[in-house]
Amino acid sequence: MASTSEELFGVSEQRLTQLRSRRKLKDQVARMGISVGGLGVILAICLIFFYLLYEVIPLFLPASLEEKSTLKQYSVESTYFVVLEEQGQVGLSIDKKKGPVFFDAHTGESLATADLPTDSNITAFSKDAPGKRAYALGFEDGTVLVQKPVYDIEYGENSKTVNPRMDYPLGEEPLQVLDGSPITHLAYRESDSSLRIIAADNAGRLFLKDFEKTESFLSDDVTLEEVDTIQLPSPSSAVSKMLLSLDQRWLFLVEKAGKVEVLDLRKDVAEMRVDITSVGSEGSKVTVAEFLLGGWSLLLGDDQGNISQWFVTYNDHQKPYLAKVRTLTLNEGVAITAIQTEHRRKGFIAGDAEGHIGLFNTTAAREVADVKVADKPIEWIAMSPRGNGAVFNVSGDAPYNYEIDNEHPEVSFQSLWQKVWYERYDEPTYTWQSSSASNDFEPKFSLMPLTFGTIKAAFYAMLIAMPLAICGAIYTAYFMAPALRTKVKPTIELMEALPTVILGFLAGLWLAPLVEANLAGITSILVLTPLFIILAAVIWSRLPADWRTRVPDGYVPVILIPVVVFAGWLSMTLSAPIELAFFDGSMRVWLSHDMGIDFDQRNSMVVGMAMGFAVIPTIFSITEDAIFAVPKGLTQGSLALGATPWQTMVRVVMPTASPGIFSALMIGLGRAVGETMIVLMATGNTPIMDMNIFEGLRTLSANIAVEMPEAEVASTHFRILFLSALVLFVFTFLVNTTAEIVRQRLREKYGSL
Structure with a gap:
């Protein structure tokens, strides 16, 4: 047999057996190598997929609210407005009688009060655009005072202390807006070069007063020079709130009859009224009105649990009108009692008469969280500028301090794949614009x-x-x-x-x-x-x-x-x-x-x-x-x-x-x-x-x-x-x-x- 193998192949049978064994081993190694390589490719593709999924999943996780403490020492009974500072440690409450009161955001303990430079009673309040700390108080004698809270931070070895104080950016002397008549409603806006104040007297008349600002080169003092005083067109019915847009052009008069009048302050007085719109559904009444971040869009909450967004746009004939952009619902049939907008995003938090709290984002047109915090109406909501905390005041109870986890509210199927009506756009569009120089920018993430x-x-x-x-x-x-x-x-x-x-x-x-x-x-x-x-x-x-x-x-x-x-x-x-x-x-x-x-x-x-x-x-x-x-x-x-x-x-x-x-x-x-x-x-x-x-x-x-x-x-x-x-x-x-x-x-x- 050996001789036959040698005659046929030139090698011995033993040598041939060794060659076959080596070939078989090489085949097995090659097969295993190819299999391992193929499995490695599949594994790499799977790892890429799961890593991408790992980074994407947080976009679609719901927001959450967790109670941290109860403000048992909070003593302010009636407020115009409540806000938290950047760190979420100190709150500011504008008492309707005493004025500003600083308090501990975790316990409610009063930390400081700011004495008002006038003995006149407070009769009206107006805050600047969302995200700005300044606000204005209207008094019984027809004067207006602008205040701005300032928070000084002291750092210790293992602690950080926030020391609040009150600043008067336009001077401590109140501005005379109405001649001796009490201010019943107030709206104001301040820019780098001007100040515009609109006040309503007890007869329902509206007056606009403009001031030109001049800053001193040697100090932070500001000098105001009165530019103009105009009596505006009278509202068609009783007004519940006045809101002035960020550019000081559009005045929104929210009426108790469920309508909103829009005045264009750049036109002559006779032509200022450009639109009167019924903003509620049949039989509903507007209960809350606030500006969204940026001071352009109106958020109107009604007694049916709906919160609608409105802003001024133009029709085909370039005529301005108040357009309803979208409607969000917290709890159908239950009145909205409080709305607080976020300071850095196009979102807001709302409370209703049954103690429900809802987190919303207007761009995504969705409710990102809904939590029942009490069985009584929510009277007011204070939200931290970072959007990671809020204080809710429930009628008859001490306020609650909640921690908020709401990282990606701007994302929804609609904002990614459907047309979205962005703020100040003429119509819904598909738009990608991820950044802007403006702090009140509305991200546009349409894919x-x-x-x-x-x-x-x-x-x-x-x-x-x-x-x-x-x-x-x-x-x-x-x-x-x-x-x-x-x-x-x-x-x-x-x-x-x-x-x-x-x-x-x-x-x-x-x-x-x-x-x-x-x-x-x-x-x-x-x-x-x-x-x-x-x-x-x-x-x-x-x-x-x-x-x-x-x-x-x-x-x-x-x-x-x-x-x-x-x-x-x-x-x-x-x-x-x-x-x-x-x-x-x-x-x-x-x-x-x-x-x-x-x-x-x-x-x-x-x-x-x-x-x-x-x-x-x-x-x-x-x-x-x-x-x-x-x-x-x-x-x-x-x-x-x-x-x-x-x-x-x-x-x-x-x-x-x-x-x-x-x-x-x-x-x-x-x-x-x-x-x-x-x-x-x-x-x-x-x-x-x-x-x-x-x-x-x-x-x-x-x-x-x-x-x-x-x-x-x-x-x-x-x-x-x-x-x-x-x-x-x-x-x-x-x-x-x-x-x-x-x-x-x-x-x-x-x-x-």
Whole structure:
């Protein structure tokens, strides 16, 4: 036997057994390595998914309220307004009789009082915009005093003490607004250069008084100079509250009859009343009225448990009116008794007559928490500026101090994927705007423009890449001479090695200006190039046979190179004459002014051309391999049966290669969807929803690259960027899964050919 093995294989049986054992061991090691590698890839993908999910889940967790203490020593009986300082340790209560009283926010113990510089009784109160600490008191003698609490912090070894005191930013001397008549309602706003006070007397008349502020260069003293005093139009019925907008333009008169009158203070007195709106449902009455953060939107609570948001906008005729934006409900049928807005977000906290407390966010249009803290009406609510604590006063009981955990109230399905009517917008929109210089900014986290931009960029890239790559692959694999194929295929595949940042750089700094300056020429290329190719084919077919035979088989496409180059050169040369002849010298201006089509220099067409160039090698290479791998027996059998080469390609080769071609398209689409640098550099990064090929866009991946370095860790903005990544991940996964299912069915259908 040994001799037989040696005769047949040149090795002994023992040596052959050893070789087989080693081969078997190598096979087992390779199998295990491949399995471990595959499992590692699956594990890595799962870890990425779960990490993204881990960062995103907190966005959708509900808020919570937890009781910390009862303010048993709180002694103020009747208040206009209560607020907490930044640290949540000290509260300020505006007593209707005594004026300001500072108290411990955990025990209710009175810490200090601020003596008023007048013996007149307090008859009215008005606070500045939400987030500002200043407020104004109106007195029985017609004067107004502006006060501002100040909190000095002392740090010990292991403690922090807050020492409150009262400041008078406009002087300790009250301002005379009404001549001896008590002020029944008061509204005021202060800016860097002016002060506006509106007061109502006991006869229901309204008076506006403006002051100009001048600050001293040597101290913090402020000098006021009276500018104007105007009697405003009389309200149509009794007023329960007056509210003045942040820009000192719009005066809202909340009437006891359930209406709101809007006065435009920039107009003449006779034309000031611009709108009178019934704000409650039939039979309901407004019980609470407050400004949302920023001093633009009204929050009106009624006796049916509803809280509606209103602000002034303009109709199609540019006439201002008070628009109802949204309605939120705390406890249906139960009257709203208190509303306190947040100091730094577009949210608020509300209480009702049955002791329910609700946390709301207007942008997300949702209630983030609902807790029953008592069985009696909530009289007032004081919220800390950080939004992490609040004190609730229940009728007949001592106030309660609650800790609030409400990290991401701005997020909801509606705010992410549906149209939202943002403050001071004319209508609901899809908008992404994550930051602003203003402290009262309303974050706009709609993912729709980013998702739309991602699909739009991929669509235009595939629109350019798909026909060029597939048609090129078909010709290269099936019709081209083998010698020429060995040069063309590697050259195109080499394009894939070009870094996308270089393509984006060239697209943004070279291609975009070139397209803008020669828009007519670029458009002409799309028309003249096919015409010249067809013309060249016709001319070639009419040439004498001996001329055509001089070109080796499969090398005919080389002749088209100068034709294509000439068509491109001619188109660019004729660009200026075409624009002068048909577009008054500028096709871009013609598109913008005559056709009403917006044109941005860095637009979707530039992205499609640059990203299409990047995607072509991927689709071409996989498609070409799939077509070239079709068994030669199939094509030869088809040709032998009398089919033409084109019929063989369409009816035999293409169906057989269809799984590979479909895979190529899906991989190319995945590359286009996930592309970052090209869309980042070749577009204006404008998150808009418009299929206009001449406008820019912003994709999910580009948005993450731009904004992630600036996002505060664990903030809502930070987690929504992770949500964008999760959306992109899931979208890619679904596309790939669908592609695999379709590919397997195509393989089963055409695998028997």
